[in-house]
Amino acid sequence: MVEAVPVDAPIGAEIRGVDLSQDLDDASFAAVEAAFNEYSVVWFRGQTISAEQQVAFSERFGEIEVNAFNKFALPGNPKVLIVSNIKENGKDIGYADAGSHWHTDMSYTATPPRMTMLYAIEVPEENGKPLGDTLFASATAAYDTLPGDTKAKLDGLKATHRFAAKERGVKKPVELTAEQIAKNPDVIHPVARTHPITGRKALYVRAGECIGIPGMPDDEAIPLIKELSDRIIQPEFLYRHQWQVGDVLMWDNAAVQHWAPRDYEWPQRRRMHRTTVNGSVPF
Numbered sequence: 001m002v003e004a005v006p007v008d009a010p011i012g013a014e015i016r017g018v019d020l021s022q023d024l025d026d027a028s029f030a031a032v033e034a035a036f037n038e039y040s041v042v043w044f045r046g047q048t049i050s051a052e053q054q055v056a057f058s059e060r061f062g063e064i065e066v067n068a069f070n071k072f073a074l075p076g077n078p079k080v081l082i083v084s085n086i087k088e089n090g091k092d093i094g095y096a097d098a099g100s101h102w103h104t105d106m107s108y109t110a111t112p113p114r115m116t117m118l119y120a121i122e123v124p125e126e127n128g129k130p131l132g133d134t135l136f137a138s139a140t141a142a143y144d145t146l147p148g149d150t151k152a153k154l155d156g157l158k159a160t161h162r163f164a165a166k167e168r169g170v171k172k173p174v175e176l177t178a179e180q181i182a183k184n185p186d187v188i189h190p191v192a193r194t195h196p197i198t199g200r201k202a203l204y205v206r207a208g209e210c211i212g213i214p215g216m217p218d219d220e221a222i223p224l225i226k227e228l229s230d231r232i233i234q235p236e237f238l239y240r241h242q243w244q245v246g247d248v249l250m251w252d253n254a255a256v257q258h259w260a261p262r263d264y265e266w267p268q269r270r271r272m273h274r275t276t277v278n279g280s281v282p283f
């Protein structure tokens with residue numbers, strides 16, 4: 001039986017009673033999807049799945065987005081992105097700095113992803129303690145707890161999101177081609193977006209990725225973006241995931257932001273397989 005066990009945070013639940021290497025019947029999938037919508041970050045421990053099984057499970061949530069950093073696609077399976085610091089013959093085998101700043105995935109696109117999934121294959125550790133945690137912040141709780149007059153002020157405001165890793169404070173930005181940049185013009189999304197399934201509102205801005213608010217002078221817009229970005233990551237809105245090999249974890253990009261602080265270094269090894277599922281136009 002599928003059981004969701006929430007943690008003591010505004011987001012996050014472990015889902016038990018599911019073996020992702022087997023086909024999930026529709027009722028079990030519906031229970032998993034309901035938990036995902038309710039808790040925004042959900043995970044299954046102790047899984048052993050192939051890339052094909054990860055893709056098949058992800059595709060039950062929607063069509064898979066093939067990532068812009070496709071030079072790190074899993075050989076033979078372009079729907080899976082390798083997120084890893086591992087080097088082979090002196091070269092990165094995966095996207096080493098994915099998630100090295102607070103963000104919500106691909107907000108620089110017109111239809112940002114609904115869901116992102118990571119399958120933990122190798123987790124670094126030191127003295128028996130896992131490293132390479134991922135932090136998640138509830139942008140929904142950050143919105144819910146705003147004073148009414150602030151909510152009213154945000155109503156109708158939109159922010160401009162830009163695809164330009166160098167501006168995001170990423171430690172070692174991935175080199176983007178002119179073609180990748182040209183394919184991703186600036187997009188405008190609501191500062192507070194409504195979840196397309198739950199109807200709950202969440203803050204949807206991030207300093208460094210949002211370059212302004214149309215109709216508002218920059219000297220007002222940039223501090224507002226910064227203030228809201230800082231609010232989202234207040235400790236009371238956070239869940240910190242400590243990885244175990246075999247974890248399959250999914251997050252809801254319409255409800256949370258995430259950050260993977262890098263507290264490990266090669267030759268400590270971290271390898272995740274990531275799938276990303278398309279979403280809809282934020283409103």
Ligand code: SIN
Pocket residue numbers: 083098099100133134258259260272274
């Ligand atoms: C990501 O943001 O896609 C990766 C997060 C992580 O590696 O924990």
